[in-house]
Amino acid sequence: MQHEGVKPVPVTFIGVLNTCDSVAALEEDRRVHEQIIEIGCESDIFVSNSLMDMYAKCGSMEDAWRVFNQMPTHDVVSWSSLILGHVKCGQGLKGLELFQQMQCEGVEPNSATFMGVLNVCASLAAFEEGIHIHSQIIKCGLDSDFLCLIALLTCMPNVGA
Incomplete structure (x- = not known):
């Protein structure tokens, strides 16, 4: 070109x-x-x-x-890129910290953001945090979103039981 x-x-x-x-x-x-x-x-x-x-x-x-x-x-994509990047690099706690900072700045998470932080919760066995994030997913109306459902099942395998 x-x-x-x-x-x-x-x-x-x-x-x-x-x-x-x-x-x-x-x-x-x-x-x-x-x-x-x-x-x-x-x-x-x-x-x-x-x-x-x-x-x-x-x-x-x-x-x-x-x-x-x-x-x-910065929009939700900007924040999600940082969060998911830290998760990919094995820096899950930093990803969770950024997730909180993003929300403090008034940016609403999307399904990709939730997927990343739920994967962190699963890897850290942070089930309490996973439950809190699940309630946020419901509040955002993403509880039937495919990415969120898959991440929830990964984070909390007994959710569907």
Whole structure:
């Protein structure tokens, strides 16, 4: 595309970033990030969220945090990327801490966020916290959401009994 002289637009980068998810590809991913900066679309929240998600999937939470801290605003996707990234990197307690901070800042969790924190509860055998999160899922009206149901069954296997 670039050899043909076609300039990428934000959605182009989102598509490219969604294919980047391994530590081995991290240097290539950073070059994509440099191009995003050169073109000037790093302030697009969708591009920034995709960058954070990519860095988190690659295990580079330092880079994910750098992107997060440079964003003017954060939405549920921004927060969820950080939370799920920490969970993936074996930092579940940090994920739970961020989940609480996200809510304190008035951002409502979605099913992906709940799935991540319920997986932390399962891995830490934090069933009390899992029960509390289950009540939040009900309050948000996500109690019939497929992702939430799967995560609940993982966290609390006796829920369906």
